[in-house]
Amino acid sequence: MSKMNILIIGRGGREHAMAWKVAQSPLVTNVFVAPGNDGIAESFECVNINETDTENLIQFAKENNIHLTIVGPEVALMNGIVDEFQKHNLKIFGPLVAAAQIEGSKQFAKELMHKYHIPTAAFEVFENYNAAKQYLLAKGAPIVIKYDGLAAGKGVVVAMTIEEADQALQDMLLNDKFGKGKVVIEEFLSGPEFSLMAFVHGETILPLAIAQDHKRAFDGDQGPNTGGMGAYTPVSIVPNVAIEEAITTVMQPTAKAMVANGTPFTGILYGGLILTKEGPKVIEFNARFGDPETEVVLPKMKSDMIEVIMALLNGKTPEIEWYENAFLGVVLASKGYPEAFEKGVEIEGLKDRRIEGLNTLVFHCGTAKKEGKWVNNGGRVLFVVGEGKTLADARKNAYQTVENLSSSENLFYRTDIGWQSL
Ligand code: AMP
Ligand code: GLY
Numbered sequence: 324m325s326k327m328n329i330l331i332i333g334r335g336g337r338e339h340a341m342a343w344k345v346a347q348s349p350l351v352t353n354v355f356v357a358p359g360n361d362g363i364a365e366s367f368e369c370v371n372i373n374e375t376d377t378e379n380l381i382q383f384a385k386e387n388n389i390h391l392t393i394v395g396p397e398v399a400l401m402n403g404i405v406d407e408f409q410k411h412n413l414k415i416f417g418p419l420v421a422a423a424q425i426e427g428s429k430q431f432a433k434e435l436m437h438k439y440h441i442p443t444a445a446f447e448v449f450e451n452y453n454a455a456k457q458y459l460l461a462k463g464a465p466i467v468i469k470y471d472g473l474a475a476g477k478g479v480v481v482a483m484t485i486e487e488a489d490q491a492l493q494d495m496l497l498n499d500k501f502g503k504g505k506v507v508i509e510e511f512l513s514g515p516e517f518s519l520m521a522f523v524h525g526e527t528i529l530p531l532a533i534a535q536d537h538k539r540a541f542d543g544d545q546g547p548n549t550g551g552m553g554a555y556t557p558v559s560i561v562p563n564v565a566i567e568e569a570i571t572t573v574m575q576p577t578a579k580a581m582v583a584n585g586t587p588f589t590g591i592l593y594g595g596l597i598l599t600k601e602g603p604k605v606i607e608f609n610a611r612f613g614d615p616e617t618e619v620v621l622p623k624m625k626s627d628m629i630e631v632i633m634a635l636l637n638g639k640t641p642e643i644e645w646y647e648n649a650f651l652g653v654v655l656a657s658k659g660y661p662e663a664f665e666k667g668v669e670i671e672g673l674k675d676r677r678i679e680g681l682n683t684l685v686f687h688c689g690t691a692k693k694e695g696k697w698v699n700n701g702g703r704v705l706f707v708v709g710e711g712k713t714l715a716d717a718r719k720n721a722y723q724t725v726e727n728l729s730s731s732e733n734l735f736y737r738t739d740i741g742w743q744s745l
Pocket of ligand 2 (some may be wrong): 460536550551613614615616625
């Protein structure tokens with residue numbers, strides 16, 4: 324294979340980790356990230372084109388002889404980047420819009436699972452508030468209310484009481500908090516959650532190491548849902564037999580179901596799963612790499628990601644090799660996140676782009692460089708990953724670096740990442 328130029332689409336910690344991983348491949352010459360961020364730009368060439376500006380991305384890919392484009396965020400997928408690149412004969416790794424519906428429409432995902440007997444919570448879809456309220460009263464609490472559309476992880480309310488659930492229905496169906504849309508009301512499930520991603524091409528799946536995300540803003544899983552406050556791998560609370568079961572009862576059948584449905588999936592299929600007493604069940608699917616799971620799973624991956632993707636796209640089923648070590652990552656977030664927060668505040672301690680020693684990696688999620696100083700430029704600002712022989716060692720390394728960085732008054736982080744598996 325000749326040397327390749329790679330374009331990564333996106334601007335967060337996930338894309339930083341993707342660029343970092345891809346750059347290690349001996350097959351790769353140049354890695355570009357569009358649009359990236361100032362932190363990513365310290366190590367890779369960032370291109371000032373937005374994720375949804377497909378026309379200019381296509382032009383860039385042609386002019387710069389890009390051999391493969393890998394998509395990070397769902398907005399680009401829903402906007403049809405894969406469909407458009409393919410029309411121009413440009414190689415891209417991600418699902419077509421029709422297949423990305425598995426993430427973009429909860430109704431699509433739920434109906435697919437129902438039709439193909441993929442285990443998930445019982446559910447009903449509503450557009451009308453009164454009908455939804457009737458159903459809620461019949462089912463009782465706890466119960467889960469989900470806005471049917473993209474709400475960046477915030478359109479889900481796990482309601483412990485009828486009042487809370489009713490408030491969510493009013494917000495979503497009467498007050499259009501996330502825009503005009505439908506809601507899915509579903510059965511409350513309990514058990515440890517885990518994220519199982521796989522490289523998928525048609526019916527072929529290559530599962531990745533599982534990770535666990537921490538969605539709530541504060542310690543002890545308190546506070547509002549966020550995009551994710553930390554992640555780690557491996558996840559000892561989920562035994563290997565349960566992972567195998569999830570592959571055979573969820574991931575493999577879903578790839579097959581997508582083909583049978585006429586919407587074959589290519590890209591990263593992300594299963595947000597919960598290990599209930601009856602086995603693993605699906606909470607949600609995403610059509611892309613999870614964030615922040617990717618920032619711990621890619622460091623654990625020993626195989627060359629470009630080699631794996633190219634082999635998969637060529638109809639092969641390569642083996643993926645993994646490092647034995649554990650990886651644990653902590654998000655440093657702007658105070659106020661996931662609600663409003665101040666931007667442009669200096670991040671102290673981040674003088675060098677890489678913190679040396681301690682077996683840590685620092686990925687930039689939302690930083691900017693202003694007059695030579697690092698400032699926050701997003702809700703999630705930095706992602707600090709520690710590596711270690713055990714999860715406890717990885718955790719120690721991650722938090723040592725976090726403590727060096729967190730002197731900034733404007734940042735906060737969870738102190739209990741990994742607690743379920745320690
Ligand atoms: P989602 O955006 O669908 O991943 O939901 C966000 C979070 O809400 C999940 O990570 C779970 O913690 C919780 N959740 C979603 N659906 C359910 C469910 N059916 N039962 C219990 N918790 C749920
Ligand atoms: N970490 C969950 C997500 O990427 O949606």
